[in-house]
Every structure is written in C-alpha cells, then in structure tokens.
Amino acid sequence: MSSLDELDRRILQQLQINNALSNHDLAKLVHASAPTCLRRVARLVKEGYIEKQVAILSADKLGAGLTAIVEITLDHQATEHQLAFETLVRSESAVQQCYRVSPGPDFVLIIQVADMASYHALAHRLFASHANVRNVRSFFSIHRSKFETQINLASLSGPHS
Incomplete structure (x- = not known):
C-alpha cells in the first residue's frame, strides 16, 4: 500500500x-x-x-426515526463467542454499526428502526433469545446535534498517511 x-x-x-x-x-x-x-x-x-x-439517506423522512445506542455484555467473551455475536448482528439490517469495545461492555451497536415497537421486536430477536447475552443497556436518541462522516485528514499522521 x-x-x-x-x-x-x-x-x-x-x-x-x-x-x-x-x-x-x-x-x-x-x-x-x-x-x-x-x-x-x-x-x-x-x-x-x-x-x-x-x-446518506434521511432516516426521519423515510420513517426510520428511532436511533438506539446499545451496549451489550456477553456471558462468555472468548473469540468464538464474539465472532458468533458479530455474525448474528451483521445479519440484521437495522444494526448500522457494531463495535467491539474495551473496557466496559463487549459491544456497542448503533441501531436505526421505525419506532419503539420495532426496537422491541429486534431486541427480542437479537438479545433476549440469544443465550450468551448477559446484559443489554439501551439509550434512545431524542435529538441528534451532530452527525458527520468525514475523517479529518489534516490531523492524521503515521505509516499510511
């Protein structure tokens, strides 16, 4: 490269x-x-x-106006269990982003759905019925004051810059 x-x-x-x-x-x-x-x-x-x-589409105009930021803690954190969870959430189109994080929960997800009923159905499918999910902590956006997709190229340095 x-x-x-x-x-x-x-x-x-x-x-x-x-x-x-x-x-x-x-x-x-x-x-x-x-x-x-x-x-x-x-x-x-x-x-x-x-x-x-x-x-980049407008979630509000398209009727997908509920954004959930969800912390997930697994019972078992071995690599194969993390990969299995990632495979599960990758198959769900409402999950827009999935991050392995440390310290704290094992994963943070960004989810975009139409409403609370849609979120509840998704949470049941992905979290409640998944044996390895120990804890789910959900936050619901009431106002988005900033959304950017740009990376500040001027601030980067290193082997790839």
Whole structure:
C-alpha cells in the first residue's frame, strides 16, 4: 500500500464532501488533470482508502426515526463467542454499526428502526433469545446535534498517511 501525498488528500477530502462529483469536476477542485484524478481515485479504491461510496439517506423522512445506542455484555467473551455475536448482528439490517469495545461492555451497536415497537421486536430477536447475552443497556436518541462522516485528514499522521 502506498502512502498518501497531498493530491491524494485533496481528492479524499473533496470526495468526503461530495462523492457525486464528476471526475472532471473533481479534477478541477483538486487542481489535477482528469486522467490523473481518475487513476488516483481508482488506486485509492483498490488500496482500501475508499471503502464504500454511498448516499446518506434521511432516516426521519423515510420513517426510520428511532436511533438506539446499545451496549451489550456477553456471558462468555472468548473469540468464538464474539465472532458468533458479530455474525448474528451483521445479519440484521437495522444494526448500522457494531463495535467491539474495551473496557466496559463487549459491544456497542448503533441501531436505526421505525419506532419503539420495532426496537422491541429486534431486541427480542437479537438479545433476549440469544443465550450468551448477559446484559443489554439501551439509550434512545431524542435529538441528534451532530452527525458527520468525514475523517479529518489534516490531523492524521503515521505509516499510511
């Protein structure tokens, strides 16, 4: 994997702001030729710097307005038990993010559902009926004051930057 130079960083920054830019428009914004920009973006995708290109939808407008942040503690924390739990939550589309964490609970999940009844059904499917789940602690968002997807590229340093 190659390191990022200043042009790579400018490309990544612009794509974080607006991934729908045409290659021509992106090239203009980062002060590069269109062919150079196209090659760079392809390399950034191939090398895994760009993991996924998506549209971020409005959960409220689509009727999925309940966000739950859920802490999960397992009875048994051996690797095979953690992997089994991750496989279980990966199959559930309402679970948007799953993190192994330390210290504290074993996992933190970000869940997006329509309403409390939907959350209750999901919690029963994933947590209550799962023998290895010891504790579930749920928090429900009443207001989202910030939501960002951008990584601050200027603050990063290290072998991949």
